[in-house]
Amino acid sequence: MAVIRETKGSLDYDKVMAMDKQYVMSTYGRLPVVFVRGQGVEVWDAQGKRYLDFLAGLAVNGLGHCHPAVVNAIREQAGVLMHTCNLYHTEPQPRLAKMLVEWSEMDKVFFCNSGTEANEAAIKLARKWGKLKGSDAKFEIVTALESFHGRTMGSITATGQPKYQKAFEPLVPGFKYTLFNDIDALRSAVSNMTCAVMLEPIQGESGVYPATKEYLNAARQICDEVGALLIFDEVQTGLGRTGKMFAYEHYGVAPDVMTLAKTLGGGFPIGACLARGEAANVFQPGDHAATFGGNPLACAAGIAAITALHEEELVENARDMGEYFASKLRAFKNKREDVLEVRGIGLMLAIEFSAPIAKTIVSNCLEMGLIANAIRDTIIRFLPPLVVTRKQVDEAMGILEEAAAAL
Numbered sequence: 350m351a352v353i354r355e356t357k358g359s360l361d362y363d364k365v366m367a368m369d370k371q372y373v374m375s376t377y378g379r380l381p382v383v384f385v386r387g388q389g390v391e392v393w394d395a396q397g398k399r400y401l402d403f404l405a406g407l408a409v410n411g412l413g414h415c416h417p418a419v420v421n422a423i424r425e426q427a428g429v430l431m432h433t434c435n436l437y438h439t440e441p442q443p444r445l446a447k448m449l450v451e452w453s454e455m456d457k458v459f460f461c462n463s464g465t466e467a468n469e470a471a472i473k474l475a476r477k478w479g480k481l482k483g484s485d486a487k488f489e490i491v492t493a494l495e496s497f498h499g500r501t502m503g504s505i506t507a508t509g510q511p512k513y514q515k516a517f518e519p520l521v522p523g524f525k526y527t528l529f530n531d532i533d534a535l536r537s538a539v540s541n542m543t544c545a546v547m548l549e550p551i552q553g554e555s556g557v558y559p560a561t562k563e564y565l566n567a568a569r570q571i572c573d574e575v576g577a578l579l580i581f582d583e584v585q586t587g588l589g590r591t592g593k594m595f596a597y598e599h600y601g602v603a604p605d606v607m608t609l610a611k612t613l614g615g616g617f618p619i620g621a622c623l624a625r626g627e628a629a630n631v632f633q634p635g636d637h638a639a640t641f642g643g644n645p646l647a648c649a650a651g652i653a654a655i656t657a658l659h660e661e662e663l664v665e666n667a668r669d670m671g672e673y674f675a676s677k678l679r680a681f682k683n684k685r686e687d688v689l690e691v692r693g694i695g696l697m698l699a700i701e702f703s704a705p706i707a708k709t710i711v712s713n714c715l716e717m718g719l720i721a722n723a724i725r726d727t728i729i730r731f732l733p734p735l736v737v738t739r740k741q742v743d744e745a746m747g748i749l750e751e752a753a754a755a756l
């Protein structure tokens with residue numbers, strides 16, 4: 350306690366760095382910055398330096414930092430009722446569920462606290478679906494190579510990347526991986542033993558790779574042929590990020606199950622697994638639970654976040670600013686010889702270089718006051734808040750160009 354009181358209000362960079370090193374497990378390769386405050390698209394570090402946040406807390410701060418509606422909702426709800434556990438009813442949970450159902454093709458919602466938990470719920474729902482629909486042999490879940498679904502045992506197994514799995518084997522049995530956007534590969538991986546196909550409409554963590562329309566349409570058809578659920582992991586793509594409320598709207602393909610988190614709480618932790626039709630009634634009392642899931646505080650934040658998304662037309666802004674930003678990135682590409690590709694949809698954008706310079710450029714950007722994310726050595730990912738303005742995009746582009754020129 351003494352240490353906390355001592356550092357409060359006078360956060361000292363060296364002290365925080367030292368405490369982190371001594372007391373926090375080193376699961377993250379953190380960059381040497383201590384952030385203390387945020388407002389909209391801007392954040393400030395312990396030395397008072399300002400940054401443009403074009404990563405938005407890994408797509409969590411979709412409404413920008415400390416959106417007043419979310420801050421007020423949390424303040425208000427925190428003084429009324431934070432938690433009762435799910436043995437009882439509370440008001441914010443069904444209210445948020447109703448909003449999500451009305452915004453999507455889905456019928457019912459299970460609330461949890463993160464993206465990985467939402468995917469665990471989807472995996473369990475699919476396994477039970479297989480038993481109800483087929484037999485004990487209908488348990489296989491097919492996912493894509495280079496996908497990312499989270500860090501718990503079920504979701505790292507679903508994640509088609511050995512680098513996240515190797516140290517933690519044995520994995521959960523019954524998963525199969527196929528090349529993303531390869532319809533034939535998907536078709537041959539799926540059988541009557543498949544209970545679900547789980548996909549990100551746009552692979553985020555591995556480098557921003559959108560699915561093709563043909564692929565998601567084929568996935569829908571293949572799932573229908575064998576009675577498997579189509580699960581879309583929209584933890585990153587959902588809630589306006591791509592310039593539509595949900596990424597699947599770009600494709601005209603609705604999933605049976607959809608997972609959300611990140612933007613959902615406007616900065617506050619909350620996750621959700623949504624399902625429609627028969628899949629919405631698979632879970633029965635006792636099948637699944639989360640002690641904190643859907644607590645009044647998290648749901649009040651979610652209600653405020655979704656309301657603001659709607660009232661401030663942030664999905665439309667994400668579409669417009671996404672187009673503007675992408676055009677600027679393409680102009681940047683045309684001026685340089687080492688840019689292979691600019692890709693993405695809405696405000697989920699990436700730029701890929703032919704040389705391993707992404708980390709150096711991102712570190713230069715940080716130095717100059719722009720937060721971006723180097724995924725692998727050659728790819729920079731941008732996930733600015735959906736409230737971003739044209740002026741802020743221009744400022745970020747200026748920094749990016751300077752940071753790249755400084756190589």
Ligand SMILES: *Cc1c(COP(=O)(O)O)cnc(C)c1O
Nearest residue numbers: 463464465497498499553584585
């Ligand atoms: C971030 C992410 C997750 C994991 O979410 P957590 O809240 O970190 O557990 C899962 N799927 C996708 C597509 C993500 O981007």
